[in-house]
Amino acid sequence: MAKCNLSLEIANPKEQYVPGDTVDVIVHVDTTDSVQCKDLALELGWRTHGTGNRDIGTALTQTLFAGQWSPGEDESYRAQVTIPELSAGFPATYHGRHINVDWHLQARADIPWAIDPKAEARIFVSPNTQDVPDYEYPGIWPTEPVKLAGNSGCLVALMIFTTVGGTVALFYHPLVAVACYVVAAIALAFVLKEKALRERIGEVGFGVSPDRPAIGGELHGFVQISPPGRLDMESVTMTLTGTEVAVSGSGTQQSTHRHVTFTQSATQAEHHTIESGDLLELDFPFQVPVDQPPSFKADNNRVEWALSMEVTVLGAKGLLAGKELTVGWEGRREN
Amino acid sequence: MPGSFATSFDRIHLRWNPFGELDPEERSALACVELGDHGDFLRGPRRVLQLVADHGRGKSTLLLALHRREFGAVPYTQLHAGDPRPEVGAHPVDFVDSIENLGFWGRRRMYQRAQSLACTTHRDLSREMRWAGLSVRTIRVGIESRGDLERIVHGRIQYARTGTGEPPALPPSRLAELYAEHRDDVRTIEHQLYLDYQRLKETHG
Incomplete structure (x- = not known):
């Protein structure tokens, strides 16, 4: 039997704690023998659990006692712990598919030459939801020029590979060399076609407001397209996506688990014609649901938000652009 | 974000999903493994215990359990591809997870310097270990x-x-x-x- 047992009691239990709340903690220690305690520490922290490797964070640690406990002693130590403001380093409690974040209060007695006794209580930490501000429509659309991408990157790689392979094969298997050059020529044709399509679309501006959208808040994606000549559009689609990404194992045994927690698409400019010299301006409003997690990034677990755009010209395949978003609890603009 | 423990695993009387990733301390504590006399074997001079299995069969769990339960004071090294050769030989036993991530000459140097070695590997390395003058015990890991x-x-x-x-x-x-x-x-x-x-x-x- 252990010489020393700990238990942890919360004197003011609540279903949820929000930043700024104070938790009254009582750590009970009962000893059956004389025990030298180097440090009776109380820690407030969080840890992840799920398919990813564990990540942990500590908000505070305080020493409640250091010294000698006598046999048969039953001591109690009180402490008050304040829940910190939530941030990327201090995420709220979250229970998803691959990622879960739980907060705990842990008491641990550092006993030399023995297994340290500990006691733990979990607490549910929520954000102050009243902090979500109203959306402020930007005076000037915050768009920046973007380069739309298709799959020309892969095609260029294929072209280089087949050209080099074909040149080597020329000395050994002329037929294989011819096949390689044909593949390279086809890849080149697709690359040039995509380049021509990009030129037809012309300058594209893409932006999002606010810079740091809020859970439960509104965000807008903005698109501006000004083609050099008349352009028949098929559509412009914008998609807001939240994804849990959990990494388990390491090295050659590493696996990445993804789960899309939220996705919403909106399509505009369907079968729309932009005349030469005109500017097409599109505003895509989105609402980030309150039951979604904000952006979160730890070593092995993260929640990613992204806004992607697909511009499709009539009779051609769509070209893409995207932006990573930082979705927080508050909708602050960061200037 | 609304919620409480009433909307989580607590309502099915669990603190979390039981089959999520564990940290090394928990893995070692929960390992359902037989350590047998592997600890005694490793305490002898110039010994190597290699745990051989494919991915996901529990060789790292067995190595961790052996380390935590019997050799907690010595270093435990998890090797990834491209990592430098770890320093060994300063302790009676060195623990190296995924030793095949070192090249042949790196492993050979390690065999020469280590007093005794416990390691995991996907392939049987007993021949090169014997060439280096080590007594080898090979365990095929798996339920x-x-x-x-x-x-x-x-x-x-x-x-x-x-x-x-x-x-x-x-x-x-x-x-x-x-x-x-x-x-x-x-x-x-x-x-x-x-x-x-x-x-x-x-x-x-």
Whole structure:
């Protein structure tokens, strides 16, 4: 039997704690023998659990006692712990598919030459939801020029590979060399076609407001397209996506688990014609649901938000652009 | 974000999904492994214990359990591809997980310098270990029966319990089905069970 047992009691239990709340903690220690305690520490922290490797964070640690406990002693130590403001380093409690974040209060007695006794209580930490501000429509659309991408990157790689392979094969298997050059020529044709399509679309501006959208808040994606000549559009689609990404194992045994927690698409400019010299301006409003997690990034677990755009010209395949978003609890603009 | 423990695993009397990733301390504590006399073997001079298995069979868990339970004071090195050769030989035993991530000459240098060595590997390296003058013990790691799997599953569920009630049990046929399909690939079975418990959480309450 252990010489020393700990238990942890919360004197003011609540279903949820929000930043700024104070938790009254009582750590009970009962000893059956004389025990030298180097440090009776109380820690407030969080840890992840799920398919990813564990990540942990500590908000505070305080020493409640250091010294000698006598046999048969039953001591109690009180402490008050304040829940910190939530941030990327201090995420709220979250229970998803691959990622879960739980907060705990842990008491641990550092006993030399023995297994340290500990006691733990979990607490549910929520954000102050009243902090979500109203959306402020930007005076000037915050768009920046973007380069739309298709799959020309892969095609260029294929072209280089087949050209080099074909040149080597020329000395050994002329037929294989011819096949390689044909593949390279086809890849080149697709690359040039995509380049021509990009030129037809012309300058594209893409932006999002606010810079740091809020859970439960509104965000807008903005698109501006000004083609050099008349352009028949098929559509412009914008998609807001939240994804849990959990990494388990390491090295050659590493696996990445993804789960899309939220996705919403909106399509505009369907079968729309932009005349030469005109500017097409599109505003895509989105609402980030309150039951979604904000952006979160730890070593092995993260929640990613992204806004992607697909511009499709009539009779051609769509070209893409995207932006990573930082979705927080508050909708602050960061200037 | 609204919510409380009433909307999480707590309502099925679990603190978390029992089949999520564990940290090394928990893995070692929950490992259903027989350490036998491996510790005594390693305490002899110029010994090497190699744990051989494919991915997900439990060789790192066995190595961790041996380390934590019998050699807690010596370093434990997890090697990744491209890592430099770890310094060995300063302790009576060195623990190296995934030793095949070192090249042949790096391993050879390690065999020469180590007093004794416990390691995991995907392929049998006993020949090169013997050439280096080490006494080799090779253990093929893997569960041997459905009973072994049931013990692992039971241990994980017990560890995750809140103590407020009985967690929902999986149908007995589920473990048989998983064992028949994946045999000793415990990691894949655990991942399937993770998804099963996610569904249980969503369907209960």
